[in-house]
Structures are given as structure tokens and as C-alpha cells.
Amino acid sequence: MQSLGPLVEYAVFGVLIALSIIAVAITLERLRFYRSMQATRYTSRARLESDLTRRLNIIGTIGANAPYIGLLGTVLGIMVTFQTLGSAANMDVKSIMTGLSLALKATAAGIAVAIPCVVLNNILRRKVREHHNSKQYALYGQEAIGSTWSLAKMNMFLHGEDNHKIE
DSSP states (O other), X not given: OTTHHHHHHHHHHHHHHHHHHHHHHHHHHHHHHHHHOOGGGOSOHHHHHHHHHTTHHHHHHHHXXXXXXXXXXXXXXXXXXXXXXXXXXXXXXXXXXXXXXXXXXXXXXXXXXXXXXXXXXXXXXXHHHHHHHHHHHHHHHHHHTTSTTHHHHHHHXXXXXXXXXXX
């Protein structure tokens, strides 16, 4: 059971590092996509929203679950420490504290992965709203062009009164 301690530690930290790499890779890909995309080229609002939000749920899921992975590592680490304590006839305080500190590092690592993921998810969701709003503005502007009331419609849109009808 003592050899299980390093295995648990490496497994938990390995999973958390892999999740961090995935979150960073998705974030970089999304930022590159947002920089190069033009919302006005989309003819369908559903397609725009689908392209803008692609893979954002993965980052949100990592941010929501990383603390639980860390907590799992802590619980397993404490179980290994207590099992080792129970099976050893003579165990000193140093080895107990070392085992418990390694277990608590897993929770800290889980939180260290979760916080940046939540921040990145919020940043990317804001970018989605910005692109979505620019598309909404472009669609409303195209709809108003050529109409007798185009200036009035655009003025109403800019002032947030886009749900009123002008006859």
C-alpha cells in the first residue's frame, strides 16, 4: 500500500496537468479564431453562435471539476497515509505529516487549475458576446438599408428600442 502513494500523487497531478494543457490549447485556438473571424460573413445566427461557442464547454467543465479531482487526490492520499500508519508498528510524526502534506497538495493543484480555467472561460464568453453583438448590429443595419425608415430604425437600435415597430 505504501507504493500506492506515489502512484496516486502522480496520477492526480498528471490528470490535472493534462487538463491544464487542454484548456490552454483550446483558449489559444479560440482566441486565434476570434481574431480572424468576421461576424458579418455569417448568414445564420445559429451557425455564428455554434462557431463562437465551440469547445467552450470543455474549459468550463475543466474549471468546474478540477477541484474535485484534486479533492479525490487528497482523500486517496490521506487514506494511503492512514493505511500506512495502521500497518506500521512504529511510525514517526515526520512521515505522517509528509503523507498528509502530499495529499493536500492535490487539492491545491486542483484549485490552481480551476481558477485560471474559470477566468479563461469568462474571457472567452465575453468575446462571444462581443462578436454576437457585432453580428446583431450588422444584421439590423442590412435590414434597414433601402427602407424609408432606415435612419429611424438604426437610431432605435442604437438606443435599445429594437423591439418597437415603426410603421
